[in-house]
Amino acid sequence: MADTADSSIAVAGLKAAIRVASHGSFLRAAISMGVSQSQLSRRVAGLESRLGQKLFYRHGRGVALTDFGQRIMPRVQSLIAELEAFDALVSDTQAQLSGDVTVGVIPLVSRHLASSLVRRLQSTHPGIRLRMLEAYSGQVEEWLSSGRVDIGVFNRYGDARPVCADPLMRGQVSVIGTPNHLLFRQKEVPFDLLQGVPIAMPARPNSLTDRILGAAASHGISLNIALEAGTSSLIQEAMLASGFVTLSPAGTYAKAISNNQLTARYLCNPSVEQTTWIATSREHPLTAASRAVEKFIKEILYTSTQ
Numbered sequence: 001m002a003d004t005a006d007s008s009i010a011v012a013g014l015k016a017a018i019r020v021a022s023h024g025s026f027l028r029a030a031i032s033m034g035v036s037q038s039q040l041s042r043r044v045a046g047l048e049s050r051l052g053q054k055l056f057y058r059h060g061r062g063v064a065l066t067d068f069g070q071r072i073m074p075r076v077q078s079l080i081a082e083l084e085a086f087d088a089l090v091s092d093t094q095a096q097l098s099g100d101v102t103v104g105v106i107p108l109v110s111r112h113l114a115s116s117l118v119r120r121l122q123s124t125h126p127g128i129r130l131r132m133l134e135a136y137s138g139q140v141e142e143w144l145s146s147g148r149v150d151i152g153v154f155n156r157y158g159d160a161r162p163v164c165a166d167p168l169m170r171g172q173v174s175v176i177g178t179p180n181h182l183l184f185r186q187k188e189v190p191f192d193l194l195q196g197v198p199i200a201m202p203a204r205p206n207s208l209t210d211r212i213l214g215a216a217a218s219h220g221i222s223l224n225i226a227l228e229a230g231t232s233s234l235i236q237e238a239m240l241a242s243g244f245v246t247l248s249p250a251g252t253y254a255k256a257i258s259n260n261q262l263t264a265r266y267l268c269n270p271s272v273e274q275t276t277w278i279a280t281s282r283e284h285p286l287t288a289a290s291r292a293v294e295k296f297i298k299e300i301l302y303t304s305t306q
Helices: 002-023 026-033 037-051 067-095 107-124 137-146 207-218 232-242 250-258 288-304
Strands: 056-059 062-065 098-105 127-134 151-157 165-177 188-190 198-202 224-229 246-249 263-268 273-280
Touching (some): 002 026, 002 037, 002 056, 002 062, 002 067, 026 037, 026 062, 062 067, 098 107, 098 137, 107 151, 107 250, 107 288, 137 207, 151 207, 151 288, 165 250, 198 207, 198 232, 198 246, 207 224, 207 246, 224 232, 232 246, 232 250, 250 263, 273 288
Parallel strands (some): 098 151, 188 263, 198 224
Antiparallel strands (some): 151 273, 165 246, 165 273
16 A cells, blocks of 8 residues: 555656756746645655655756756656556546447337437447347336346336336326327316226236226226237327327327327326336446446436426
């Protein structure tokens, strides 16, 4: 430990000596380094004590190198230049992350996240190879538990907080369907108006479907789940072709809603709140590349909600 401390002192002293020699003044060198003159003097004095000889002598206009100082200064400058080049190489190597990172995401965020994340990685960490898998929340959480994915983005409904996860955004479940559906005459759709209406939902086991059925049962409402599908695209086809509605965060069908193929109204009485979470697998250590991807995902999804 003492050797490390002595080395740090020596390097600081060498850098200080170079600045003093360059400026010919302790005061001007201290100003250029952003330190006090007394602090700079201590660094040089420590180096001189270590070397056993004086590096500078004072004259009327400042300081100049002694004969010993003149002999060693070229070597000192060379050593510090090599050290700074080495530091730059290490920093550059650390910045150029590489490796495979697998991310599991829900349909709600997959399209926006994929394009933004790929652009960022290509511009900052082109050595990272990204693999993205889309699935409903329950499947994403299973992948996290098994270690199949390094990072997972998923939804939860209700107040329960997942273990070792961070919230990304919160929203409210909507009733979604074609614009001409009678339900959408309302500004919000009360739960009891859904009784008997053909509904398409994610195939169970699924946290959203379970939450909706649980809320309906607790309010004495019988829902007609006419279709359980494995993907949001199948549910969308059912809505467009058969007049079904679904209950989902509106963002899952944002493109179809913006194109006026579908419309959305908040579900109410009771409403169902949804939180989107991000977590990392605990089945294996998280690599530096995975940490970089996790950071970008948080930035992208947080910015998209502002």
